[in-house]
Amino acid sequence: MILSFTLDGEPRTLDLDPGLRAVDVLREHCGVTAPKEGCGTGECGACAVLVDGEVRLSCLMLAAQLDGRTVTTARGLGGAGPHPVQEALADRGGVQCGFCTPGVAVTAAAFLERHPDPTRAEIRDALSGNLCRCTGYHKIVDAVEDAAERMRKERGGRK
Amino acid sequence: MNVLFPATADAVLEALRAHPDARLMAGGTDLLVRRRAGAVAPGVLVCLERVADLNGVEVLGDAIRIGAATTLTAILENGAIRERLPLLRDAAGAFASPPVRNMATLGGNLCTASPAADTLPPLCVLGAEAEILSSSGTRRMPVADFVTGPGRTALEPGELLGSVTVPVPGGGTIQHFEKVGRRKAMAIAVVSLAALLRVEGGVIAEARLAWGSVGPTVVRCPEAEALLAGRAPTLETFRAAGESVRRAVRPIDDVRASAGYRRRVAANLLLRLAEKAGPAALG
Numbered sequence: 001m002i003l004s005f006t007l008d009g010e011p012r013t014l015d016l017d018p019g020l021r022a023v024d025v026l027r028e029h030c031g032v033t034a035p036k037e038g039c040g041t042g043e044c045g046a047c048a049v050l051v052d053g054e055v056r057l058s059c060l061m062l063a064a065q066l067d068g069r070t071v072t073t074a075r076g077l078g079g080a081g082p083h084p085v086q087e088a089l090a091d092r093g094g095v096q097c098g099f100c101t102p103g104v105a106v107t108a109a110a111f112l113e114r115h116p117d118p119t120r121a122e123i124r125d126a127l128s129g130n131l132c133r134c135t136g137y138h139k140i141v142d143a144v145e146d147a148a149e150r151m152r153k154e155r156g157g158r159k
Numbered sequence: 160m161n162v163l164f165p166a167t168a169d170a171v172l173e174a175l176r177a178h179p180d181a182r183l184m185a186g187g188t189d190l191l192v193r194r195r196a197g198a199v200a201p202g203v204l205v206c207l208e209r210v211a212d213l214n215g216v217e218v219l220g221d222a223i224r225i226g227a228a229t230t231l232t233a234i235l236e237n238g239a240i241r242e243r244l245p246l247l248r249d250a251a252g253a254f255a256s257p258p259v260r261n262m263a264t265l266g267g268n269l270c271t272a273s274p275a276a277d278t279l280p281p282l283c284v285l286g287a288e289a290e291i292l293s294s295s296g297t298r299r300m301p302v303a304d305f306v307t308g309p310g311r312t313a314l315e316p317g318e319l320l321g322s323v324t325v326p327v328p329g330g331g332t333i334q335h336f337e338k339v340g341r342r343k344a345m346a347i348a349v350v351s352l353a354a355l356l357r358v359e360g361g362v363i364a365e366a367r368l369a370w371g372s373v374g375p376t377v378v379r380c381p382e383a384e385a386l387l388a389g390r391a392p393t394l395e396t397f398r399a400a401g402e403s404v405r406r407a408v409r410p411i412d413d414v415r416a417s418a419g420y421r422r423r424v425a426a427n428l429l430l431r432l433a434e435k436a437g438p439a440a441l442g
Contacts, residue, residue, distance in 0.1 A: 001162075017160065018160060018161070019160030019162065019204075021191075040195055041195065042188050042192060042255075042258075042259055043345055045258055048258055054261050055257065055258045055261055056258065056261060056262060057188075057258050057259065057262065059191075060186075060187050060188050060191045060192070060262065061187065061191075061262075062162055062187070062204070062206070064162035064164070064206070065162075065187075065208065107257070107258065126257055128256050128257065128344030128345070129255070129256025129258045129259060129344060130256075130258075
């Protein structure tokens with residue numbers, strides 16, 4: 001099956017088995033290793049990517065479902081540079097081993113687009129499908145709070 | 160593997176006629192997990208994500224119609240559901256995790272027919288009706304009859320769940336949902352309770368109760384419902400109904416909880432209704 005989709009801002013056309021998993025298409029056939037396979041069953045969120053701006057688990061998507069879509073991984077999340085969520089994760093120590101980070105980054109970025117001024121409880125709920133076994137979540141939540149503030153300032157600055 | 164993307168419900172039925180062994184895939188959050196485990200190996204998948212007429216929430220007077228391929232996120236964020244079916248909204252909010260809710264659908268939850276399906280107890284107490292499409296016509300049945308056992312539904316070969324229509328309870332009806340799991344997110348229910356209580360003149364005029372995860376499918380308890388009717392919604396009333404609940408449920412021991420624990424929690428979840436209904440009875 002010929003698949004055409006946009007990946008991190010670049011058009012891609014590939015001839016692939018439509019039954020492959022999207023995570024394998026991205027990692028093995030496109031060379032984009034930002035999404036990780038943690039559990040492979042939708043429990044951990046490490047494989048999360050944005051499909052047309054919404055969070056999806058790429059381990060539970062087929063290659064065929066990518067056709068015609070715009071896919072954004074942590075690699076292309078901020079465009080040319082890092083996204084404010086990625087900067088805040090680095091600055092606030094929200095990254096330890098880094099395995100969950102790409103999934104956390106895209107999930108938090110999509111959440112902040114819709115909820116620019118969230119409470120900590122809302123952040124924890126939004127990230128409840130992203131497991132981290134290192135930092136203990138506090139620093140990740142700190143980072144998302146910080147990112148929300150950075151994004152609000154950016155928006156305010158443009159007005 | 161061949162993956163088809165029909166754009167209309169009619170095209171889905173046509174695909175099922177052309178490929179009798181095809182599997183339907185809605186969100187894929189269950190089917191693709193089972194495929195990975197080697198439990199299913201479909202040669203043809205009919206993917207429902209681009210079928211416009213199976214997707215969406217529509218208010219029809221005193222009822223709300225939800226397309227089978229509507230995601231749990233769309234249900235959670237729908238204004239009419241939040242306002243008029245808070246019971247279903249709460250179940251959608253307790254469902255898996257935000258990324259899974261972006262993919263998983265109401266129809267998928269019903270057709271997977273897990274004993275722990277989060278949306279099933281609410282739809283049963285609300286008296287929701289399933290609309291089943293096929294090339295020979297449309298038939299309807301209560302959602303409570305649609306799910307016939309663990310992993311089993313009333314769907315015949317070539318049929319498709321089109322939508323679920325949920326009657327909106329009258330004003331003043333208390334709607335309640337609670338799920339007990341090992342953690343808040345990504346938990347399969349240990350026990351869940353959906354309840355509708357109509358309180359009039361300080362007493363319970365009607366109670367409808369359904370439990371998840373304590374039997375092969377949803378468990379109702381007419382005995383407890385009858386016991387509650389006509390009594391004040393106090394802690395003592397709900398405690399008194401507990402014994403019939405412990406007898407009605409048929410839980411199993413599994414990795415998540417023991418049968419004994421489930422039986423006790425199923426009865427105790429009723430006690431929360433006193434907090435919700437007590438003030439309504441006074442006011």
